[in-house]
Amino acid sequence: MNREFSQLNPGKRYLMGPGPSDMHQRVYQAMSAPLVGHLDPYFQQVMEETKDLLRYVFQTKNEWTIPISATGSAGMETCFTNLIEPGDEVLICVGGYFGDRMAQMVERHGGKLVRIEGEWGIPFSASQVKQALDNCNASLVGIVHTETSTGVEQPVEDIAKIVHEHGGLLIVDTVASLGGTNIPVDSWEIDICYSGSQKCLSAPPGIAPVTMNERARDRILGRKTPIDSWYLDMGLLMKYWGSERSYHHTAPVSSIYALREAMLLIHEEGLENGFSRHALNYTAFKAGIDAMGLSFFVEEPYRAPMINPILAPEGIDEAKLRGRLLQDYGIEVGGGLGALKGKAFRVGLMGQCSQKDHVMLLLGALEQVLLAEGHQVQASGVSAAAIVYNS
Numbered sequence: 488m489n490r491e492f493s494q495l496n497p498g499k500r501y502l503m504g505p506g507p508s509d510m511h512q513r514v515y516q517a518m519s520a521p522l523v524g525h526l527d528p529y530f531q532q533v534m535e536e537t538k539d540l541l542r543y544v545f546q547t548k549n550e551w552t553i554p555i556s557a558t559g560s561a562g563m564e565t566c567f568t569n570l571i572e573p574g575d576e577v578l579i580c581v582g583g584y585f586g587d588r589m590a591q592m593v594e595r596h597g598g599k600l601v602r603i604e605g606e607w608g609i610p611f612s613a614s615q616v617k618q619a620l621d622n623c624n625a626s627l628v629g630i631v632h633t634e635t636s637t638g639v640e641q642p643v644e645d646i647a648k649i650v651h652e653h654g655g656l657l658i659v660d661t662v663a664s665l666g667g668t669n670i671p672v673d674s675w676e677i678d679i680c681y682s683g684s685q686k687c688l689s690a691p692p693g694i695a696p697v698t699m700n701e702r703a704r705d706r707i708l709g710r711k712t713p714i715d716s717w718y719l720d721m722g723l724l725m726k727y728w729g730s731e732r733s734y735h736h737t738a739p740v741s742s743i744y745a746l747r748e749a750m751l752l753i754h755e756e757g758l759e760n761g762f763s764r765h766a767l768n769y770t771a772f773k774a775g776i777d778a779m780g781l782s783f784f785v786e787e788p789y790r791a792p793m794i795n796p797i798l799a800p801e802g803i804d805e806a807k808l809r810g811r812l813l814q815d816y817g818i819e820v821g822g823g824l825g826a827l828k829g830k831a832f833r834v835g836l837m838g839q840c841s842q843k844d845h846v847m848l849l850l851g852a853l854e855q856v857l858l859a860e861g862h863q864v865q866a867s868g869v870s871a872a873a874i875v876y877n878s
């Protein structure tokens with residue numbers, strides 16, 4: 488090959504977009520630990536610890552709690568492919584980009600899609616779901632807990648009750664929110680829940696934690712038709728992750744080390760303390776954004792603490808703002824998705840990024856790049872956030 492390659496050197500970044508988020512030094516170290524075989528007794532111990540830590544973050548006792556060896560979208564696909572049989576009616580609540588992805592998967596896996604459309608920026612009410620279920624025969628319902636495209640946090644506890652009253656099972660997407668806010672899978676009676684490694688868990692992308700309760704397991708084991716994916720078949724996967732330990736695929740050993748270490752950090756901090764930290768840093772960030780005279784896309788009561796679209800001021804190109812933040816400060820924020828494309832930028836305060844230093848840096852940097860683009864902020868965001876931290 489007749490070309491030169493430079494040495495890998497991405498430089499320093501602050502990953503304050505919709506994921507991946509910053510990783511702790513200990514997680515980098517875990518990734519560089521020596522490889523062992525995936526059926527090595529040492530790795531088997533790591534697998535057991537990983538499952539236990541997953542149960543801790545999901546707040547569940549579910550036996551079927553494993554990391555899928557692929558990204559969050561594969562977690563989504565695992566849930567739909569295992570639970571849909573051809574012709575099954577499936578209700579999907581679409582309030583943004585990822586709800587729409589769920590709907591696409593239902594159709595690809597042979598389900599009969601019943602779709603209810605929510606307004607972007609507003610969560611679904613339990614009565615909307617009840618009405619939809621009264622008018623169809625869906626026995627499976629999918630909803631996104633934190634819709635990363637809009638920044639809405641969707642209450643799901645009452646929806647789970649309604650789904651159960653109709654004899655159905657509920658799938659909840661917690662890719663963006665697991666580890667950042669309270670999602671007690673067992674006490675909310677979420678039947679099926681999936682997440683991703685790279686958002687509030689602050690591990691590298693490429694792993695999708697999944698948990699399923701006994702109702703979901705029984706439905707899967709009682710299927711009349713085979714699951715239309717070999718790789719994501721939970722029955723086969725549980726023979727690998729369960730006590731049989733029979734070869735299914737080769738677990739990505741280093742990524743599992745990393746996920747385990749990231750969850751160990753969450754365990755050491757304590758889940759509740761982590762939730763409080765996410766809430767505090769969101770509150771300081773909000774104070775800063777409000778003081779600067781900028782606007783959130785979502786009304787306050789519906790906002791998730793870990794991801795928020797901020798509307799670009801009139802006449803300001805949000806892509807230019809993002810470009811300057813990355814160029815001048817190494818800060819990555821996300822662009823707007825779907826209806827918000829070109830109108831908003833999305834700020835993530837996920838996992839290791841939910842820190843005072845990140846919030847203060849971002850607010851200060853934002854003030855400077857806005858000025859550079861010709862927009863004078865109303866007041867200092869940094870000072871307003873400082874008041875929150877000092878109180």
Ligand SMILES: *Cc1c(COP(=O)(O)O)cnc(C)c1O
Pocket residue numbers: 506558559560561563585631633634635660661662663683692693
């Ligand atoms: C990021 C995300 C996904 C997809 O995860 P990938 O790891 O990108 O495949 C799904 N749902 C939500 C809510 C997300 O934020």
